[in-house]
Amino acid sequence: VGRLVEKKGFADLIDACARLTAIDIPYKCVILGGGDLEKPLQEKIHELGLGDQVLLLGPKSQAEVLKVMRQAAVLVAPCITASTGDRDGLPTVLLEAMACGTPCVSTKVTGIPEVVRHNDTGLLIPEQQPEQLASAIRQLLTDGELRVCLSSAARKLIEEQFDIEHNAAKLRNLLAANRSEIYEPSLAEVG
Numbered sequence: 001v002g003r004l005v006e007k008k009g010f011a012d013l014i015d016a017c018a019r020l021t022a023i024d025i026p027y028k029c030v031i032l033g034g035g036d037l038e039k040p041l042q043e044k045i046h047e048l049g050l051g052d053q054v055l056l057l058g059p060k061s062q063a064e065v066l067k068v069m070r071q072a073a074v075l076v077a078p079c080i081t082a083s084t085g086d087r088d089g090l091p092t093v094l095l096e097a098m099a100c101g102t103p104c105v106s107t108k109v110t111g112i113p114e115v116v117r118h119n120d121t122g123l124l125i126p127e128q129q130p131e132q133l134a135s136a137i138r139q140l141l142t143d144g145e146l147r148v149c150l151s152s153a154a155r156k157l158i159e160e161q162f163d164i165e166h167n168a169a170k171l172r173n174l175l176a177a178n179r180s181e182i183y184e185p186s187l188a189e190v191g
Contacts, residue, residue, distance in 0.1 A: 001065055001093045002077070004035030004056075007086050009078035009107065011037075011044060015130035016078070016137060018048045025138050027053060029076075030068060034059040069093075070100050073147065074140045077106040080127040090115065095162060098122070098154035103147045105136045115161075121154040 002008040010031060017029050031041075031054070038056060045054045060068070069075060075097035081087045090111035097104050098115065104122035106112050116122035123136040140147050160166070 001032045001069070001075070002091065003033050004031075004037040004041060005086075006037065006082040006084075007080060007088055008033075009080040009127065010041055012078045012080065012128055012130045012133055013076055014041065014044050014048065014050065014054055016076075016134035017050055017054050019131060019134035020138060021050065021053060023138070025141060027137070027141060029054045030072075031056050032058070032060045032065055032068060065093075066096070066100065069097050069102055072097075072102050074137060075102045075104045076133070076137060077104065077112070078127075078133055079107050079109045079112060081109060088112070094122075095158060098151075099158045099162075101151045101155050103140050103151040104154065105133065105140060115154075115157060117157075120150070121157050122150055 002010075004010060013029065013031070017027070020027055029050075038058075042056055045051060045056070075093070077088075077091050077094050079088045079091060087109050088111075091106075094104055094106060094112065094115060098121065104116055106116045106122060106124060107127040108124055109127050113124060116124050118124040123140065125132040125136050140150075
């Protein structure tokens, strides 16, 4: 799920899919989103003969994305550092997938390792390594116990660190504890 731009790494995902096909791993890869690379990615899918396995479905509503995400065996966010230096900080789609209980594979780009912790809350590989990406996807597709273990740990992490009510309470307590250090002008100064 994401914009079809270089930093999202969808070209690497398509290459990884070709490797999965070569070793007879059954899969269906659904890519949701639109963008400048739609035509080149579609051409790559065609050139590699992956039209039956890899589908570019275009932009979808948040409800449609969540439905697909909940049904997925794996969410892959193969983020890279683009040729321009552009890169994702922490893709929201990873947090959403982890909250849904969908196991994730991603790359060691910027903030991603803070939430996708290798063999703990997901699988993490170096960027621009389609062969390793294919291996990680294969591992999750073929090991149901690992999928459950990783997705459970990921869901727990999201509940502990990204829950809005929990974080608002922590912020409120932090502000209350530091209230004496906050400068508040007197009425005479304001007025």
